[in-house]
Amino acid sequence: MPGKVWFVGAGPGDPDLITVKGRNVLERAGAILYAGSLVDRAATRYAPFGCEIRDSKEMTLEEITAWLIDRAEHHAHVVRLQTGDPGLYGALIEMTRPLTAAGVAWSVVPGVSSAMASMAAAGETLTLPEVTQTVILTRVAGRTPMPPGEDLEALAAHHCTLCIYLSITLLHEVQRAxxxxxxxxxxxxxxxxxxxxxxxxxxxxxxxxxxxxxCQEEKIGSQAMIVASPTLGAADWPSLVRSKLYDPTFTHRFRKAEHSEVTYD
Structure with a gap:
């Protein structure tokens, strides 16, 4: 029986941000195919001695899937290590379909996306009560077109949090939209x-x-997350609407409400 291929999200760059499950899978891998950038640090840090490790940056989709299928014939655990989360701009289904056709089992281990890592780095929040409760993960159309109804102008009309991937070279188009x-x-x-x-x-x-x-002054031209959100800078606002879950005047199944009204300044 062939081995199993694991699609593991390595997170946004810091090898410590890989999940415990992802690290456990890497530690028993016989072969690892990683997707460039700093993902190699997670691969080499957690891979066992003798594990075959290769960067896929020069490989086509067909070469990647052929490599995974071949290594699954020789190892019980083969890892495709991807940046962020495998299911977000990761060509996941394009790789799993050939594996399924070849009778190779596969599973996905999710990872931390750069959207969450960016907000954490800046000390910001994606949502706030009565400000926005919606987050849109998207990109600007480039060589990959956007489906009908998903252009940035249409999505931006919701005035919620926008996390815009793969678009720093098109920042002028983000501004226009x-x-x-x-x-x-x-x-x-x-x-x-x-x-x-x-x-x-x-x-x-x-x-x-x-x-x-x-961004031009900071010479930022690649590998950047763009966030537009009405929540940005909330730490410095004079007041906020209080979250109901932690409000003493709010009853839920674990706590009975107090009767006094509380303000949050």
Missing amino acids: LRAAGWPEDAPMLVVQKASWPGQEKIVRGTLADIKRK
Whole structure:
């Protein structure tokens, strides 16, 4: 019987941000195919002695799947180690279909996405009560077109949190789309390059009007998350709407409400 292929999310860059399950899978792998960048640190740090390790940056999809199928014939555990989470811009289904056709079992171990890592690095939150409860993960159309109805202008019309991947070279198009959707020039924006990467992380705060200039000054042109959100900067607001779960005046199945009203300033 062939071995099993594990698609493991290595997280945003810091090898310590791989999940415990992901690390456990790596520690028993016979072969690991990793997706460039800092993922190799997680591969070499946790791989057992004698494990075959290869970077896939020069491989096509067909070469990747052929490698995984071949190694599964020789090892009980084969790992495809990917940045972030395998299910988000990771070509996951394109790789699993050939494995299924070849009779090779596979499983997915999720990973921390750069959107979450970027907000954590900046000390920001994706949602706030009565501000926004919705997060959209998207990208700007480039060589890969967007499906009908998913252009950034249409998504930005919701005025919720937008985490925009793979689009730092198209920041001018991000600005255009947000303006067309009615975002004001002083709308806060955040760009984080190489979120969580030890010694390489850059955090740029700005507004719709000046975020491109600030990124140019910091020479940010790749591997960056763009966030536009009405929640940005909330730590410095004079007041916030209190979360119901922790409000003393709110009853839930673990706690009976007090009758006094509490404000949160």
